[in-house]
Every structure is written in C-alpha cells, then in structure tokens.
Amino acid sequence: MSSLRAKIQDVFNEPACEQNRGKDAKARKKGCSKPLTPGAAAGGCAFDGAKIVLQPITDVAHLIHAPLACEGNSWDNRGAASSGPTLWRTSFTTDLSELDVVMGQGERKLFKAIREIKEAYRPPAIFVYPTCVTALIGDDIEAVCKRAAEKFGLPVVPVNAPGFVGSKNLGNKLAGEALLEHVIGTVEPGDAGPYDINILGEFNLSGEFWLVKPLLDRLGIRVRACIPGDARYFDIACAHRARAAMMVCSTALINLARKMEQRWDIPFFEGSFYGITDTSEALRQISQLLVKKGADPEILGRTDALIAEEEAIAWKKLAAYRPRLEGKRVLLNTGGVKSWSVVHALMEIGIKIVGTSVKKSTVGDKERIKQILKDDNHMFEQMTPRELYAMLSEHKADIMLSGGRTQFIALKAKTPWLDINQERQHPYAGYDGMVELVRQIDLAIHNPIWRQVREPAPWDCQPAVREELPSTKSETATLHVVQKFAGTTADDFGEC
CATH class of the missing domain: 3.40.50.12380 (Nitrogenase MoFe cofactor biosynthesis protein NifE, C-terminal)
Structure with a gap:
C-alpha cells in the first residue's frame, strides 16, 4: 500500500496540469476531485476509471481479483470497438467468496486464475486489477503477478487502483502509471521510423x-x-x-x-x-x-x-444542412474535451450554444470555451436535473446533447436529445464524423414525433358544445352518451 500511496501523491502533484499548478501545497494534496462518500454514487471509482482506460486494449486478458459484483458492474461500460482481437470482451474474475476472504485464499486463487487464462487463451499479457475487498484484506497483488510472470513466461501487469482510493479520473491516471511502469518500453520495435x-x-x-x-x-x-x-x-x-x-x-x-x-x-x-x-x-x-x-x-x-x-x-x-440548422439552439451537457471541441464544431455550421457544462473540464478547456464563445455566461459547472428540465421545458434550447443519464429529462420536457457520450451509436470524429453529427442533429430536431408529442392529448380537448347528460347511472345514460358521440370527428371538437 505504501507504493500505491506514493503513486497517488505523484498523480496529485501532476505538473502538466494547469489547474494543479495553480493550487497551494495543501490543496494539491487533496487531489482533483471531491472526496468520495462511502455508499454514495460518485460517477465511478478509481477501479472503474482504470478499467475504462485499459479494457480497450483488445488482445489482453483483463482479470479482476475481487468478488463477482465488481466485474459485473464494470464490464463493457464503454462502446469502444476493435478491428481484430475480441479477448477484451471476455470477462475474467477470481470471484472471491466470503470463505476465500476469511481463510486467506485470495492470492492462491489469483495465481490459479492466471494459470488457467494462460493455458486456455494464451494472451500476450494479463492485466490484474485489485478492488476494494482484495486491497483491504492485504493481498499482495504485485508479488503474485511477478511470480506468475516468471512461472508462465508472459507479462502479468498489476493495475493498483482499488476503488476506495479515489474517483474515476484518479483511476485513469493510475492506469497510465501501470503502463509506464510495466508495459511501455519493454519491447524494441524493428521498424521504428520518422513518421x-x-x-x-x-x-x-x-x-x-x-x-x-x-x-x-x-x-x-x-x-x-x-x-x-x-x-x-x-x-x-x-x-x-x-x-x-x-x-x-x-x-x-x-x-x-x-x-x-x-x-x-x-x-x-x-x-x-x-x-x-x-x-x-x-x-x-x-x-x-x-x-x-x-x-x-x-x-x-x-x-x-x-x-x-x-x-x-x-x-x-x-451545405445541405445549414438552412435547416442555422440559428438552432443547443444545450451541451457533457464535460472534458467535448465541452469545447463539440462547441467549436457546432458553431462552424451556424448552431447557437445556449449552454455547455464544464464538469471534468480542465482550466485549459474552460479557456478554450471562453475564446470560442467570447464570454463565460454560457458555461455552467453543474446543472441539476430540475434546472435542466426548466430550461428545456421553457424552450430555451431546440435540442440537448448529453449522455444517457440525462436523456429522460429531455424526453420529459418533450425536447429532442442526442447521445454524444461513450454509449453513442455513431462516430463523430474527423471530417466524415462531423457530417454524421450534423446529420443526426438534423434528424433529431426535425423528427415529426416532436410535433405530435407536444400536442395536447385527445382527452384534454373539450367538446365545442356540451349537453347535460342524465344524472342517473342507468343503462339509459350510457346509451345516451353512445348515441350522442357516435360518428363524431375531430372537427366536432373545439380548440384544445
């Protein structure tokens, strides 16, 4: 744990981070994210962040040393794609039980799992992820990985990022540290070139x-x-x-x-x-x-x-989309690099940005937004679901671009919505990706379903002329209602 603590402090003191450089020594020790509250959802833990960064390495076996739920909750949580190997889509876990924890069988079970994966799949490497449980009981992951690498003749990489050490963003960086320490520089290519x-x-x-x-x-x-x-x-x-x-x-x-x-x-x-x-x-x-x-x-x-x-x-x-989209208003509820890169991309075709989230954005990201939008009035650190709903229901935006977690706010407000986060189904990078993004926005905004769902429901429409119905609840009253409205059409009703 001492080596993990040193790595975390090293990440907290990241000199290439502009935001980190602006802090005093006391604030820098607290890291980049708010402390996690036990039992509270915080947008992902450090283990989740490490898995996000490393799982798209497609030919590696990713082994989670933990009870089953840790792997079940984190597997395949991003829509990354592979052009070849599919081993990364196979879920591996040691599936520790209470008895394994009590009897101290964790390290033995991990070594056995590494051997089984090597014999059955023969991957070029195995990445091993401890989680909260195995880190707290003191399993020496690095020692087991080192012994397995010597025994089986393949790289076994410990990724020391148990969930309790911090946020998803911290886990991203700890994954980078694992690559630096155990992977990058371990093989010399024979075809290195100047390009x-x-x-x-x-x-x-x-x-x-x-x-x-x-x-x-x-x-x-x-x-x-x-x-x-x-x-x-x-x-x-x-x-x-x-x-x-x-x-x-x-x-x-x-x-x-x-x-x-x-x-x-x-x-x-x-x-x-x-x-x-x-x-x-x-x-x-x-x-x-x-x-x-x-x-x-x-x-x-x-x-x-x-x-x-x-x-x-x-x-x-x-050019075909500009007349249909120019002047349309977009609310961008995302963060990180998309908080400014997508803003710039949309403004190029005449779309107006009424707001963009800067959650998880760096100081450099925020400065880019200011340069693009010419002010910071359209930037918000965090907008509650109630505020998002109020903005959309008051028709201050024609469409919201966000992740899947806020799609139902837009749908409740009867506002078009497009997914641009990791669960998205369409690629938006490059020149062709920009055309696809604009096409999807056009399809969403001009979908005829929105005109229909914004109309009042038929049962909210009042008849133009009402007649008193019999006050009795007899079959005669029911027959009167049927005879009265038989053959009526929508034109027989007044305005809603």
Missing part, C-alpha cells in the same frame, strides 16, 4: 478513430500506438519509439504524455478530432511536431493539400 506517432486518450468509441486513421495513412504517418482505443499490447510496449504524440483527453492521461516526453523525448500537444477546423489543426500540428523531430518538411505541403481537399468535400456535404 511514427502516439495518440493518447482516444477510446475509439463507436469506431470513430477509424474515420481519422485513413487521413494519417494518406500522409504516410503511422500510429505506433493508440492508447487505449483498438490497441494491441505489442504496440503499446513499443510506444516509446514514437516521434510525437497527440493528447485527445488530457484529464485521463496527461501524466502519461508528460512522463513519456521526459523519458523518451516524445513531444505532445492537446488537440481534438471533433469538427472540421479542429481536425485540420490537429493534422497540421502532428506534421509540425514530426518535422521538428527530423521528418522531411515536404509533409507540411502534403498535409495542407489533404486538408484543402477534405474540407471542400465536408463543407459541400454540410
């Missing part, structure tokens, strides 16, 4: 990185490792030989980017593949970093030519 890059913090949700990778391929740029989206263990182990890196989500893996720059001189920048302008800017910055690291400067000209070609195609496709 190799790493993409950090890209999860390939709904396969959206596959809309960006062909652009890099056309420029002759090879993605040495995309961490973690559609990643392979060998690629990550060789990631230290990349020449440059792009950070997509700094809140998750900024510590990984900074330490790779310190150890292996891999410069990085933070960018976005959401929106036409941001995608173009990201391609330019990648090329510029490669040139600084020794690549042929002719790549800059090829990059500009590719950008001009792709932008012309994308703007031509978007």
Whole structure:
C-alpha cells in the first residue's frame, strides 16, 4: 500500500496540469476531485476509471481479483470497438467468496486464475486489477503477478487502483502509471521510423478513430500506438519509439504524455478530432511536431493539400444542412474535451450554444470555451436535473446533447436529445464524423414525433358544445352518451 500511496501523491502533484499548478501545497494534496462518500454514487471509482482506460486494449486478458459484483458492474461500460482481437470482451474474475476472504485464499486463487487464462487463451499479457475487498484484506497483488510472470513466461501487469482510493479520473491516471511502469518500453520495435506517432486518450468509441486513421495513412504517418482505443499490447510496449504524440483527453492521461516526453523525448500537444477546423489543426500540428523531430518538411505541403481537399468535400456535404440548422439552439451537457471541441464544431455550421457544462473540464478547456464563445455566461459547472428540465421545458434550447443519464429529462420536457457520450451509436470524429453529427442533429430536431408529442392529448380537448347528460347511472345514460358521440370527428371538437 505504501507504493500505491506514493503513486497517488505523484498523480496529485501532476505538473502538466494547469489547474494543479495553480493550487497551494495543501490543496494539491487533496487531489482533483471531491472526496468520495462511502455508499454514495460518485460517477465511478478509481477501479472503474482504470478499467475504462485499459479494457480497450483488445488482445489482453483483463482479470479482476475481487468478488463477482465488481466485474459485473464494470464490464463493457464503454462502446469502444476493435478491428481484430475480441479477448477484451471476455470477462475474467477470481470471484472471491466470503470463505476465500476469511481463510486467506485470495492470492492462491489469483495465481490459479492466471494459470488457467494462460493455458486456455494464451494472451500476450494479463492485466490484474485489485478492488476494494482484495486491497483491504492485504493481498499482495504485485508479488503474485511477478511470480506468475516468471512461472508462465508472459507479462502479468498489476493495475493498483482499488476503488476506495479515489474517483474515476484518479483511476485513469493510475492506469497510465501501470503502463509506464510495466508495459511501455519493454519491447524494441524493428521498424521504428520518422513518421511514427502516439495518440493518447482516444477510446475509439463507436469506431470513430477509424474515420481519422485513413487521413494519417494518406500522409504516410503511422500510429505506433493508440492508447487505449483498438490497441494491441505489442504496440503499446513499443510506444516509446514514437516521434510525437497527440493528447485527445488530457484529464485521463496527461501524466502519461508528460512522463513519456521526459523519458523518451516524445513531444505532445492537446488537440481534438471533433469538427472540421479542429481536425485540420490537429493534422497540421502532428506534421509540425514530426518535422521538428527530423521528418522531411515536404509533409507540411502534403498535409495542407489533404486538408484543402477534405474540407471542400465536408463543407459541400454540410451545405445541405445549414438552412435547416442555422440559428438552432443547443444545450451541451457533457464535460472534458467535448465541452469545447463539440462547441467549436457546432458553431462552424451556424448552431447557437445556449449552454455547455464544464464538469471534468480542465482550466485549459474552460479557456478554450471562453475564446470560442467570447464570454463565460454560457458555461455552467453543474446543472441539476430540475434546472435542466426548466430550461428545456421553457424552450430555451431546440435540442440537448448529453449522455444517457440525462436523456429522460429531455424526453420529459418533450425536447429532442442526442447521445454524444461513450454509449453513442455513431462516430463523430474527423471530417466524415462531423457530417454524421450534423446529420443526426438534423434528424433529431426535425423528427415529426416532436410535433405530435407536444400536442395536447385527445382527452384534454373539450367538446365545442356540451349537453347535460342524465344524472342517473342507468343503462339509459350510457346509451345516451353512445348515441350522442357516435360518428363524431375531430372537427366536432373545439380548440384544445
């Protein structure tokens, strides 16, 4: 536990985080998130955050050393996609029972599980995750992993991020520390070249990185490792030989980017593949970093030519949507990099932003929003469900873009809603992704169902003329009602 405590303090003192640098020493020790309340939902624990970052490594076996519920609650919680191996979709757990805990059988059961996975699946590596229970009873995960690696001849990586140590964001960073300590730099590639890059913090949700990778391929740029989206263990182990890196989500893996720059001189920048302008800017910055690291400067000209070609195609496709969407108002209830990247993307086609959440956003993210929107009046740290409902029911927005947890607020307010978080079904990255995002917004806003659900229900409409009905409850009264309204149509009723 002492080594885990040291890692947590190291993450809390992250010098590459602008927000962290602005704190005093006392505040920095408290970390980036509010302390967790036992038994309260806090948007994910450290174990959940570590699993989110590492599970998309597709050919690795992910073994959860815990009672069954820990794995059952965290498995497959993001829509990351794989172009090959599917081992990451198999759920492995030691399934500790009360008897195992009482009798101290945890470490023995873990070693046996590692052996069974190695013999049945022969993965290139096994990642082992302790959780609250196994950390509290003192199972020495690192010792078991080291012994298993020596015995079975394959990497067994301990990911020390039990849930009680902090928030999901802390778990993201502890996962990065595990990669630095046990994976990156352990294999030397035989084909390192001057156009190799790493993409950090890209999860390939709904396969959206596959809309960006062909652009890099056309420029002759090879993605040495995309961490973690559609990643392979060998690629990550060789990631230290990349020449440059792009950070997509700094809140998750900024510590990984900074330490790779310190150890292996891999410069990085933070960018976005959401929106036409941001995608173009990201391609330019990648090329510029490669040139600084020794690549042929002719790549800059090829990059500009590719950008001009792709932008012309994308703007031509978007022209059909502009008359239908220009001036429409969007409420963006998300956070992190999407709080500014999606804002910029939507404003490019004339959509107005009436509000954007900056929860989980860094100081840099907030500054970008201010530059894009020209003020901070449309930024909110957190909006309660009641406030969201009031804003939507008063028709202050034409559509809300958010995650699945707030979709029912929009539906109750009879307002169009589109999922842009990890559960989304459509890819929105790159030039084609921007066109798809706009198409989905157009479909949502102009869906005829909204006109229908906003109309009063038929039973709320009052007849234009009423006659007194018999006061008795006899069959005669019932027959009178049937005869009176037989053959009536909607035109026979007054306005609702």
